Amino acid sequence: MSLLKVRDLSVAARGRNLVDSVSFTLDAGERLGIIGESGSGKSLTATAIIGLLPPGLSATGSVLLDGHEVIGAREGELTALRGAVAATVFQDPLTALDPLMRVGRQIGEVWERTERRAGRPHGKGDTRAAVFSLMDEVSLPEPERIAGAFPHEISGGQRQRVAIAMALACRPKLLIADEPTTALDVTTQKETLALLARLVADHGMTLLFISHDLPVVAGIVDRVVVMRTGVVVEEGPVRQVFATPTHAYTRELLVAAERFDRALGAA
Numbered sequence: 001m002s003l004l005k006v007r008d009l010s011v012a013a014r015g016r017n018l019v020d021s022v023s024f025t026l027d028a029g030e031r032l033g034i035i036g037e038s039g040s041g042k043s044l045t046a047t048a049i050i051g052l053l054p055p056g057l058s059a060t061g062s063v064l065l066d067g068h069e070v071i072g073a074r075e076g077e078l079t080a081l082r083g084a085v086a087a088t089v090f091q092d093p094l095t096a097l098d099p100l101m102r103v104g105r106q107i108g109e110v111w112e113r114t115e116r117r118a119g120r121p122h123g124k125g126d127t128r129a130a131v132f133s134l135m136d137e138v139s140l141p142e143p144e145r146i147a148g149a150f151p152h153e154i155s156g157g158q159r160q161r162v163a164i165a166m167a168l169a170c171r172p173k174l175l176i177a178d179e180p181t182t183a184l185d186v187t188t189q190k191e192t193l194a195l196l197a198r199l200v201a202d203h204g205m206t207l208l209f210i211s212h213d214l215p216v217v218a219g220i221v222d223r224v225v226v227m228r229t230g231v232v233v234e235e236g237p238v239r240q241v242f243a244t245p246t247h248a249y250t251r252e253l254l255v256a257a258e259r260f261d262r263a264l265g266a267a
């Protein structure tokens with residue numbers, strides 16, 4: 001069964017479609033990438049899937065997440081789906097973190113909520129052990145120091161690992177990662193990608209990975225959807241789309257990425 005079924009999803013602002021009749025499915029255990037240049041509608045598609053569109057935007061069509069319709073659902077139903085079914089990691093980890101709360105507590109709160117939902121009783125010691133275990137899973141060093149730190153007291157890469165640990169604490173079926181490495185330097189990018197790939201494999205999670213960066217997407221997904229100006233222009237297995245793109249826009253993206261790689265190589 002498909003874990004995610006998106007049918008004719010459109011997102012509009014003041015009568016203008018920013019996402020236009022997008023359809024794709026994602027089976028359990030699959031890893032799908034959405035690629036496209038800035039402004040092509042990738043993030044709005046992702047936020048519509050979890051029912052978190054900014055005010056002023058409205059979605060039509062159908063998004064079936066684990067069999068539940070998201071479009072038109074009440075906030076209470078959406079809250080139940082978020083976390084339990086789908087968790088998200090965004091480009092800027094600061095959006096996920098409370099600046100005034102120590103990061104260990106933030107991870108702990110998500111873990112406790114997950115346990116409460118599942119009806120599993122737990123004590124303070126359990127939370128502490130779970131937080132350290134989650135921090136270990138995302139390879140955060142010096143767990144005592146980092147758990148006791150505020151978000152601004154750790155590095156950008158460490159903040160993203162904290163955000164990933166919080167997503168993981170939900171034990172989601174679907175992980176939505178929206179440009180999760182874009183704000184990081186190249187080395188940290190590679191480490192974070194490798195971490196995400198390992199966690200998705202270890203936990204058998206389904207992955208929706210959004211990026212404008214083709215080599216990044218190619219390294220982590222099986223299938224790819226190419227978006228341009230709110231519309232899906234091409235879809236297929238990642239190797240096939242990259243080796244023999246059928247749409248001129250995909251070819252342009254590939255040429256631009258190669259040119260960028262060559263420029264980096266020459267630098």
Ligand SMILES: Nc1ncnc2c1ncn2[C@@H]1O[C@H](COP(=O)(O)OP(=O)(O)OP(=O)(O)O)[C@@H](O)[C@H]1O
Pocket residue numbers: 013018036037038039040041042043044045054056057212
């Ligand atoms: N809250 C909003 N109100 C009005 N227009 C918006 C809003 N958010 C996004 N848009 C517009 O919708 C279009 C799609 O935006 P979206 O953020 O989905 O693109 P994207 O492909 O994710 O780009 P990026 O990689 O830069 O994040 C853009 O033209 C953007 O300007």
